[in-house]
Amino acid sequence: MKQQLSRARVGFLIFVGVITFVVAIFLVGEKTQMFSSTFTVLVNFSSAEGVKPGSYVVLSGYTVGSVTDISLSQDADSVRLELRLDESVLPFIKADTKAEIKQEGLVGNKIINLIIGSPTLPSVGNND
Numbered sequence: 001m002k003q004q005l006s007r008a009r010v011g012f013l014i015f016v017g018v019i020t021f022v023v024a025i026f027l028v029g030e031k032t033q034m035f036s037s038t039f040t041v042l043v044n045f046s047s048a049e050g051v052k053p054g055s056y057v058v059l060s061g062y063t064v065g066s067v068t069d070i071s072l073s074q075d076a077d078s079v080r081l082e083l084r085l086d087e088s089v090l091p092f093i094k095a096d097t098k099a100e101i102k103q104e105g106l107v108g109n110k111i112i113n114l115i116i117g118s119p120t121l122p123s124v125g126n127n128d
Helices: 002-030 087-092
Strands: 038-045 056-059 062-072 079-086 098-104 109-115
Touching (some): 038 087, 062 087, 079 087
16 A cells, blocks of 8 residues: 555656646747846837847848747827847847848748848847
């Protein structure tokens, strides 16, 4: 009887451990750029059809971040995207940098493509 109780406890602990591990993997998997320094940029579009939180942000063909939030602007005349970008690209994101929504491959996922601005202008700051 004691041996069965002991086996039941061990089985329960293994079950709880596996469930905890699976939940942790899903939570960590949703966090992009979890261990790197990032900054936030806000961009407005007249339409953001197909863009969703987690969509990639690309600069010169290189993935540099993701969309973290989508909301309407104050006047509800445009859609505001919050982009979380890797801090290493901060020198390349200038005040006149353009952002465009493109389709990625045949699958149809939407990405935000950044077009580098003038090198003489200052870089943007966090939440610009």
